Amino acid sequence: MPVALAQTSIRSAVEQFGPGWEVVAFVVAIGVHAALVMALFGLAPFFFIWAERKVAGRIQDRLGPTRVGGAFGWLQSLADGVKLIQKEDLVPKDADATLYKMAPYLTCIASLGAFIVLPFHDGWAAVVADVGLFLLFAILSLEVLGIVLAGYSSGSKWSLFGGIREAAQMVSYEIPLAITGLIPVVAVGSLNLSEIGRVQSGGIQNWLMFNDPFTFTAFFVYFVVATAGCKRAPFDLAEAESELVGGFHTEYSGMRWSFFFLAEYASMFLVSMVAAILFLGGWHSGLPFVFENGLNEKVVGLFGNASVMGLAIGPYVGKLFGLKVLILKASALVFVQIWVRWTLPRLRIDQVMTTCLKYLIPISCFLFLGAVAWPLILFTATGGPDGGQTRWGRPIGEKIAPADADEPSKPAGGRTDDEVAALDEEAAP
Amino acid sequence: MSMDQVAGFLVGLFAIASCLGAVMVVLTQNVVRMAFWLIVSLGSVSGLYFSLHADFVAASQLLIYVGGTVVVLIFGVMLTASGPYQQIRSSPGETVVAGGIAVLFLALLASTVLSVDWNGGEVPALAEGYNPPEQGNTLRPIGLALLGARPDKDLGAPAEESLSTGYLLPFEIVSVHLLVVLIGASYLARAKKRSEEDPDS
Numbered sequence: 001m002p003v004a005l006a007q008t009s010i011r012s013a014v015e016q017f018g019p020g021w022e023v024v025a026f027v028v029a030i031g032v033h034a035a036l037v038m039a040l041f042g043l044a045p046f047f048f049i050w051a052e053r054k055v056a057g058r059i060q061d062r063l064g065p066t067r068v069g070g071a072f073g074w075l076q077s078l079a080d081g082v083k084l085i086q087k088e089d090l091v092p093k094d095a096d097a098t099l100y101k102m103a104p105y106l107t108c109i110a111s112l113g114a115f116i117v118l119p120f121h122d123g124w125a126a127v128v129a130d131v132g133l134f135l136l137f138a139i140l141s142l143e144v145l146g147i148v149l150a151g152y153s154s155g156s157k158w159s160l161f162g163g164i165r166e167a168a169q170m171v172s173y174e175i176p177l178a179i180t181g182l183i184p185v186v187a188v189g190s191l192n193l194s195e196i197g198r199v200q201s202g203g204i205q206n207w208l209m210f211n212d213p214f215t216f217t218a219f220f221v222y223f224v225v226a227t228a229g230c231k232r233a234p235f236d237l238a239e240a241e242s243e244l245v246g247g248f249h250t251e252y253s254g255m256r257w258s259f260f261f262l263a264e265y266a267s268m269f270l271v272s273m274v275a276a277i278l279f280l281g282g283w284h285s286g287l288p289f290v291f292e293n294g295l296n297e298k299v300v301g302l303f304g305n306a307s308v309m310g311l312a313i314g315p316y317v318g319k320l321f322g323l324k325v326l327i328l329k330a331s332a333l334v335f336v337q338i339w340v341r342w343t344l345p346r347l348r349i350d351q352v353m354t355t356c357l358k359y360l361i362p363i364s365c366f367l368f369l370g371a372v373a374w375p376l377i378l379f380t381a382t383g384g385p386d387g388g389q390t391r392w393g394r395p396i397g398e399k400i401a402p403a404d405a406d407e408p409s410k411p412a413g414g415r416t417d418d419e420v421a422a423l424d425e426e427a428a429p
Numbered sequence: 430m431s432m433d434q435v436a437g438f439l440v441g442l443f444a445i446a447s448c449l450g451a452v453m454v455v456l457t458q459n460v461v462r463m464a465f466w467l468i469v470s471l472g473s474v475s476g477l478y479f480s481l482h483a484d485f486v487a488a489s490q491l492l493i494y495v496g497g498t499v500v501v502l503i504f505g506v507m508l509t510a511s512g513p514y515q516q517i518r519s520s521p522g523e524t525v526v527a528g529g530i531a532v533l534f535l536a537l538l539a540s541t542v543l544s545v546d547w548n549g550g551e552v553p554a555l556a557e558g559y560n561p562p563e564q565g566n567t568l569r570p571i572g573l574a575l576l577g578a579r580p581d582k583d584l585g586a587p588a589e590e591s592l593s594t595g596y597l598l599p600f601e602i603v604s605v606h607l608l609v610v611l612i613g614a615s616y617l618a619r620a621k622k623r624s625e626e627d628p629d630s
Contacts, residue, residue: 098465129484131485138488138491141497142496144496145495148500148503171501
């Protein structure tokens, strides 16, 4: 598969040394990609766990963390991490030790794996896959395995209940997640996340969320389902500390426990990034006259065509700006998830299942059908992009047929009448 | 060392991992540990597809087998297990029958592998780097084939030949099959509820 992020820089730079260096270039490119993705995977939870505690504190009229790392306590996650590493790594007597130790890693690997296909700008992804979104959902669906195994292998009834709930919840919520994820794909015609982001360039009206009423509604449905998919409150039935002590992670301590939370916060960030790419314009600011064509143009112009080892600095800085826009959008969505968690009470398990099976699945199916029918209806009502006659009385094939279907005299191939006349004259003698 | 050797190394790594997982599934007696080794085996098969540039098949493998089947398997064990860690012990008869089937299947696979001419034939070149849709190597051929159109076969073919049907019929059969299964499942769930209510009425 193509390795796109560093391909224009590191790989091509190392390959300049000669024919024998392509493997070295390959390994260096892999190392840089892996390091960047792992750094993001670690840093996103680092920031959002602090944000969670701070926001929770403010919502509950407390201060939240204030001491570690200055007035805002922004190093609180580091202090938490140091504490968790020092804790004893316990395995309960009744646990299936191998599976018990393996489960947190499975959860983490699944969450990290999904970052591989996530683009941060057009083509800026560790792996640019044509099946990007499909692949992302496929990898993300593995996260439930680790949690179910953790619940099963702990040898505790609370953990078992948590695991069963998580399995039932995830198996149900994956259906509306996939369907609502497909709605922007239908509008764009591609599963490639880079391409989905690229079509939303320009003004805010080009964001897929504002493409039609169905994608607009689908954004909110997607966000609810994605929140449930990360087992966040009000859907955190797998933990449910008021009923199940700690749910699937009751028996875990120290680093293994924190791996679950690393995965949870990383997935929150991940689904928010996907929401931003699918519905909210991706790395485009939505105000091209202020940023992409204004401010950014000046910055890019500042560097001109300066380049280092095959890396053009101007476009690089421009893309860096897009990356910041995307991460800001995703962080705003994560903030909403945190806000919802500390505002709404937890649902009961039957209410969670009812919400999914009786409401979210039918709604998402309706939205999907609507999104598919929308171009046809629009075409029929307006007569196509050229603004011809409306086509209400026509059979369905003619509704979507090109405009020359109702003008039989006009030849196919897009030639104008003058061109055809010229061709006729050439053919005449 | 060349890039082909790197790719070959990765294929070998995934192949060994998938075989190891499969052997461990057979040797393990704890059902959920079996499921774990099944994850290793099926995930490595998906890795094999990735290293052979078959992204779509690899993603389907992950979604359907690892993310779907194994989750349902573990879920079923959790709901139905009578003891804390369910064990499966096979009788000698079962071992003999399963071993016989395995040997026959191995013979089939070996004969297939030996009959392939591994050095002949042209391998289509892959487009390098990031692929915009107009360059090919995208999902569009699969999507069109599932809708019943095969432009890769039919374009440029003589007009008197009939058009290819693609995979529309298998696709429809599978979807109708799934619908039947869903209706059947909901019927079973309802019937159980009714029989519980009967003694009261």
